[in-house]
Amino acid sequence: MILSKxxxxxxxxxxxxxxxxxxxAFALVLFALSITAYRNTRIKKILFAxxxxxxxxxxxxxxxxxxxxxxxxxxxxxIILKLMTFAILVLFFVAIVKKR
Amino acid sequence: xxxxxxxxxxxxxxxxxxxxxCHLRQIKRELAMSMGTIQYHLNLLxxxxxxxxxxxxxxxxxxPVGLFEQNEKDILKILNQETxxxxxxxxxxxxxxxxxxxxxxxxSSASVNWHMKRLIELGMVLEQKDGKFKRYTIGIxxxxxxxxxxxxxxxxxxxxxxxxxxxxxxxxxxDKEQ
Numbered sequence: 001m002i003l004s005k006x007x008x009x010x011x012x013x014x015x016x017x018x019x020x021x022x023x024x025a026f027a028l029v030l031f032a033l034s035i036t037a038y039r040n041t042r043i044k045k046i047l048f049a050x051x052x053x054x055x056x057x058x059x060x061x062x063x064x065x066x067x068x069x070x071x072x073x074x075x076x077x078x079i080i081l082k083l084m085t086f087a088i089l090v091l092f093f094v095a096i097v098k099k100r
Numbered sequence: 101x102x103x104x105x106x107x108x109x110x111x112x113x114x115x116x117x118x119x120x121x122c123h124l125r126q127i128k129r130e131l132a133m134s135m136g137t138i139q140y141h142l143n144l145l146x147x148x149x150x151x152x153x154x155x156x157x158x159x160x161x162x163x164p165v166g167l168f169e170q171n172e173k174d175i176l177k178i179l180n181q182e183t184x185x186x187x188x189x190x191x192x193x194x195x196x197x198x199x200x201x202x203x204x205x206x207x208s209s210a211s212v213n214w215h216m217k218r219l220i221e222l223g224m225v226l227e228q229k230d231g232k233f234k235r236y237t238i239g240i241x242x243x244x245x246x247x248x249x250x251x252x253x254x255x256x257x258x259x260x261x262x263x264x265x266x267x268x269x270x271x272x273x274x275d276k277e278q
Contacts, residue, residue, distance in 0.1 A: 037263035037268075040177060045268050096271050
């Protein structure tokens with residue numbers, strides 16, 4: 001009874017932020033994996049993917065700050081976040097088409 | 101140093117020469133000596149420049165100095181990669197062509213080609229012409245490679261990063277086998 005009440009109180013903030021935290025952590029794991037892969041192989045295209053993973057983590061972080069704290073200008077943040085999404089896709093594209 | 105201590109140092113050195121890439125606990129198990137004694141002899145051998153060590157995860161691995169000359173560290177890096185190890189095992193088993201390797205490991209030819217170039221550059225693998233194909237053989241002492249493979253293997257992190265690299269390698273177009 002007490003537990004379910006507590007769960008209802010922390011929800012939805014708890015679950016949503018938990019998932020977001022998980023996504024950021026996962027993006028950082030992928031970033032670290034790509035850096036290890038680059039260090040082992042010295043294939044430059046992996047660096048583009050690593051930057052994309054890092055940018056993805058930063059984007060989610062900025063988005064969360066904007067959602068919870070709301071001190072940033074919504075219009076400007078929106079543009080920055082969209083530009084980040086575009087940059088992530090461009091980086092993956094370069095990683096695919098670059099020869100090595 | 102007395103005779104007993106000297107003979108123990110020689111035993112430790114011989115063990116590392118026979119089993120390059122072994123770590124402290126393995127040496128302890130094989131030689132049935134106390135941890136402290138082995139550590140003492142290992143420090144001594146490192147100071148004398150007869151063995152070198154490489155820390156990897158929780159263990160420190162010991163190698164006889166000069167076994168692979170300049171390429172020692174690069175060879176360890178190669179052995180830390182899952183695909184390169186698989187390629188080396190295939191080459192040890194038979195004299196394969198690049199197509200044989202691609203068909204056995206089931207990864208892209210661009211990826212196999214990239215690994216082969218690295219292995220050839222390090223002198224671990226030799227390339228021989230056989231008609232219109234190229235066949236590959238091991239370029240350094242097989243016994244040492246097997247021993248290194250047994251003792252020095254990739255952890256899960258390196259396996260995953262290796263697979264990530266494979267993924268990007270397979271996206272590269274590469275010249276087909278001659």
